Amino acid sequence: MGRHSLPDGYEVEGDRDRPGPRRRRRTVTIATLLVLAVATGTAVAAKGGLWSFSDSCEDSAVQLSLAASPDIAPAVRAIAEQARADEVRSDGRCLAVEVLTRESHTVTEALAAGGEPPRFQVWLPDSELWLERAKGTGEGIPLSPFGSVASSPVTLAMVPSASKKLGWPEKTYSWAELVAATLKSDRVRLGSADPARSATGLLALTSIGASSARQSGESDTRVAETAKVLAERMSDSDARVLETLARNTSDAEEGNPKRNRAVLISEQAAFTHNAEAAAGGKLDLFYPEDGTPLLDYPYTLVDENRLTTPESRAALRFMTLLNGRDAHDTFARYGFRTGNGNAQDSLVVSAGGRSPQPYAASAAEAPSAKQLQETLGMWTITVQSARLTTVVDASGSMATLVPGRGQSRMDVTKESLIQALGQFTPDDEIGLWEFATTLDGEKDYRRLMPTRRLGDPAAGGGTHGEKLTAAFAGLQPVPGGATGLYDTTLASYQAARSTFVKGKFNALVILTDGSNQDERGISRSALIAELKELSDPERPVPIIAIAVGPDADRDEVAEIARVTGGDGYEVSDPAEIQAVILQAIMAAGQNGRATQG
Template identity: 55%
Template sequence: MGRHSSMPDEYGAATAAPRPRSRGRTAAIATALVVVAAAGTAAVARPELLGLGGGCEDEVHLDVVASPDMAPALREAAEHAHREKLTSDGNCLDVAVTARDAYKVADTLRAGKGAADFQVWVPDSDVWVQRVTTGTGDTEVTPAGNVASSPIGVGMVPTAAKSFGWPRKTYTWTQLAGAAMQGDKLRLGAADPARSASGLLALTKLAATSKKGDGTQAASMAKSLSQRTSDSDAQLMDTVPRDNSGTEQGNPRRNEALILSEQAAYTHNKEAGDAGSVDLFYPKDGSPALDYPFSLVGEDRLSTDESRAAVRFMTLLGAPEGRKILEKHGFRTDSGRSPATVVSRAGGRSPQPYARVAAKAPTEEQLEETLGMWTITVQSARLTTVVDASASMGNIVPSRGESRMEVTKASMLAALSTFTPEDEIGLWEFATFLDGNRDYKKLVPTERLGDQVGSGTRRDRLSAAFTALQPVPGGATGLYDTTLAAYKEATSSYKSGRFNAVVVVTDGVNEDEGSISRESLIKKLDSLADPDHPVPLIVIAVGPDTDKREVEQVAEATGGSGHQVSDPADIQQVILKAIIEAGSKGN
């Protein structure tokens, strides 16, 4: 084809410069990073700022952990620093770089079990830093800025790309994903969004641009992608044909297209050559991008020499020498123009909109919603939802002008829309003496949403049941007996291969004086919980009349989680977040 030896024509503007961040840095580091914040300017390149070419009083050692795609570039930069005697306060830098999957590092740091054995972490995306900072661990991660970027697109083997009109024809994300949903029109693979930033950012973009507001289209796309998902980015790259002869391309186990970063396509094409290259589509509605945050780990435990050495190493990466190394490995830098050779070798060509990246990074809330959708889509969920119907649910939510029940129903219905026909969802309501002497009533059994029930589906029946929920006049909160009964039924009807859970929503503490005690409830839940057949209890306390510690204690007995929200509208987000957390514990 000869395209890899040519430069893309009409090359556009550069991607956005790395975004400097500050999350509680100490004054000393904040001062030192003033130099780094201007990475790519003439000032940074001055030898006296870099500490290049001088003598060494001693060496300062720095352990850096980076995502597998970034590690080779950082090793070359470390070798350059050693060869050129880059110094920090007169001490030569001795930088050791180790490649580790970002999701594994994030999970370790989030758990906070012991001090980290490295001082700097460069994952492929800030999504992993966010995951750490929202965890329970005590290891502080301080992003200092971004050393590179790489937009995410869809790479296709040449025969598939040609059939889709590459490079002249452009597509949106939903159009490309939609093609993969039409039988065998396109075998599209992706890395697991729970383990891959590329997969997660692309799926989040797909969910955000889905035309149907009820979320079902995004869930369908996720379900389709899950059929050809690889555990990691590295494994994903092994799923494309090894050559363009046509033999392997006809193999149904091989992917014809991949959701991948430009850097991954660059590396693949460089190694495979024209015989096994991919062409890269850059969706016209904008590409999310990997942003490679340079982060200090356990900053409060770093010595002054280590902290300043980290700043010096990052400064090198922003200097012309460092940018040259990064671009050589297929990354975009902040040098003012994106390197044309990177786009060309990655398989991009005008008029593909390779200079257009997403104007705005997804929020943490959007990422959590996407992960929640992915978890329940891939695993298929089996949830029993239990909703408080006590009289206090009729109280008005000041910020909404509606009752707690009305806002709760809207949030629960929004959560319901993210589930697929394969998921099993049931509904109970509870209030004291709701059904004779019982505090609860089963409204819809926990069964498959896609099943036909009369002239409609079980989803229709469930939606109608949610819509019909009303506070019971004079009803009090019969929380404990209801929780135990729902949990007993869920554990006795456990189904393997699904995400089994019980979700309880309440706006008050237990008010049934004749019910089981909290201590007895926790003991019984603990005895029912089976690690081999996990059924986490997710308890959401809504409003000022709830006891956060109570719901946490009750839920934790099952390996679940307790949450308190002031606004019932937050219930959907809390459910998805709790599913993510519970799912990660089960993996």
Template identity: 55%
Template structure:
């Protein structure tokens, strides 16, 4: 079959021949000697690539945790290695592959707990990057990729044809509009907090990559609509589809008609003898994000040289012809430049669907974290109090604009407000020095449900008016320490079970109240108040060049939160969302 050829169900057909950027190969063999702390010559001389060893010495045993979708294929590769007496440094390699959900391994490694494995193959880089971003995490080292699979929107035939499949193609934005226009297309997904498929698709579908306010609002709206139709993982979400084309299941509102799904998952579903309805797959024309199955060494400094080399030798087997054939039989792509028409057809693709169109670049980590932050507060509902610096320095102009720090901060807070639902509880404090008698702070809007009404005025409207009314206090200094303690005491005493609780503090300066408690005393009191069973992370954001990031980091970490720094107040909304992701991960870990 020719390059990119894809058979129609009733004959042969050619796919879109448009060029696309060349992506990295499935296994990056050139990293072998870079990852292991030995010279290349020593590796080759030591038998890393030896196939002729008699395996007289005991085997080197390696355990690999792999995403459940790729684990069966890697087990076959491991079995082949034993059958062929594949060696590394003259030792046979004996690899045990265990199927483990990627998010569970990421949570363990991110919290500093050993996963009991020497290597890890999650379904996406997003998990490895998330672990690497956490300060207490066990070291993870990406060494290559064993396979890939694009993410699209799979539909039961009736739903697909109602949208014009296969002739009509869609962008992610157009699919978003189609999925929210009415109830005819019931869209489900695996939980984006547990599934890279769900997370990457929601990031593209929500438009979070465009960096605009409308993109963030669309992501929040989609998350709200999607949340009742999610399942814990990619396997379970397939059980939400109708099982046949007749009867009540087709019209059952609890049954999904469309899913975020990888090509490989659709391939396996359509290949199953008890699949129920087959699936048709839409490949968005503005590019599909990819599951990329990074082969990752776990805690490399503690691995022996034999273990490191054996693990990497196993990785190279997946890139050799025998290993690639195994992966292809399981529905994975092993070469992004040579797309198997048979694989695509079995997965439910068909020309002119742009099955060979990949995203030009991987989704930015920032966009993925913002989407996950939006998802976290949408699904859990949130109880968040914002504490905003109103000292005189907030009247300073933001370089390159005609607006002050306070102007841009207010705009960022209003943007954030638009993404919360009526079930979220949001409040607002402001602080400077001696705003209310001897107190450095004032409660402008108590923390309540956005849908609550008092005197005919909804909480959302009160907050919007309070945000718009924020003004710097003339000659006001920064009463940071006393305010932080008082706000955190209030946040912990008002803890709401089942919600994401947090305190968001924004300041453009350092503590300027000589009569306040000391920083050491503040940190000590925050540690006493923080309760891991009822987490309320402090998300402290240093705004502008006068703030002290090290100070806000120290204060925030005492609560399990994080200190952030922004040079431009317009970045506040995205920083809050990313900080929510990390705070939520810490509370789960």
């Protein structure tokens, strides 16, 4: 804890054999919306008398707010209420812990967006992957994770009529084999929560890709195939995916096309579902033999240094309660395993698991941040149409020859853009601007083609895609033209924001071979301030800035792009542009905000 010593009672019975708390600094920011929501919840709790104690505690209680993932919030709330009833103390003062229910992806988006510090001191998301994504642009409040308080493996659940056809429980499968068997059946419909909003969905999809790579080296193909299927039956949250299941024996047996018979969910979600379901509606669980990833519920302090000493010590005191033997029993009653993934047979049976399904095998190694990024990027470009405004540098320096190619930077750029166009579908929307200095009167930029569907008919015949190809081919450097980068970036970003289309991957792609050379226009600091003001996590338009050639300043364009949730890239040869655009789209999917709607 740095400046704080441990509170009394830090080591409790049942904690001595557990691994020590892990700790990593995370940098994040939080939106005003959460502050208002937490403030409202705090007022309601206070008014409702939820923090009542005996006279010995009432005036001195340390009050904490903890934002928890919806699945674990009830269990944590039960532990907090018991602590109040038992008048558990930290340094002689009673604990009053208010537990707020918050979707992990919602908190992550607010943290990454920036704003005022939150009024909750502790965050308990369902997975550590949210901490990485909550860093956003890396200019926010630190997050300090202190280890897992519970866990639940990611599984594939089926209604009994479907699971029996796949040989459950005797037959075991790898992730790749299980999904392949599921997809081959016309009647076993597979559902999932959106991987951009669900750690369960993202971890499962990443596991499918890793398993496919080990089995046949076709990771991208299998992930794309699975993503397309899941996109057709995707739910907004883990709770809603359970609502898509066959409701009764008739639905399950007759194969109601509107109902799923298999879903990617956590063991805990299946436990809760089975506890409430009638006999015919209970689920069977497959545990892939190449390892199941865990939801790990990291106990995380939010901006540790802003906490008062009593708050900080009380937060650690509550963490010890969550890691204690009594809390383990409470978590188990709600369907959770311990933080290290140890399974109780009775819990697994209630959730729908049976031997010889390998439910007690060691958890799969957690995927790296890079693997998660690549999977989320693949999901983004597979299931969502793109809406890209392409802005190309037409300054005089684009006439410079590319070493060893006998072509100018502009010629190679045009070829690469035309090749990249072939990667998109008729439903994708792409437009084109060019820029130099004073290109259109006093303006440094000119719109050549509006951002429209490539398959839309164009005036005079043909499609928008065909006209756009011709426009790319017709780009020419402007003799004597300088690089009017800043004014162009602001104008094109304003246009892309004002024409945002919900449900598509909206982005602004800027290609330049130099730094800004227009001293009459907006400054870099003013541009960044304007972009920060315009950027909206509910209507995300990341800038993908590509510095082309040795004269371009990658650091400069990266600084500008990151304000919007995008990034800067550098290519020494314009022929690399096509690959970089696809790579950048995948990377922009990492934070999940580029896929809103």
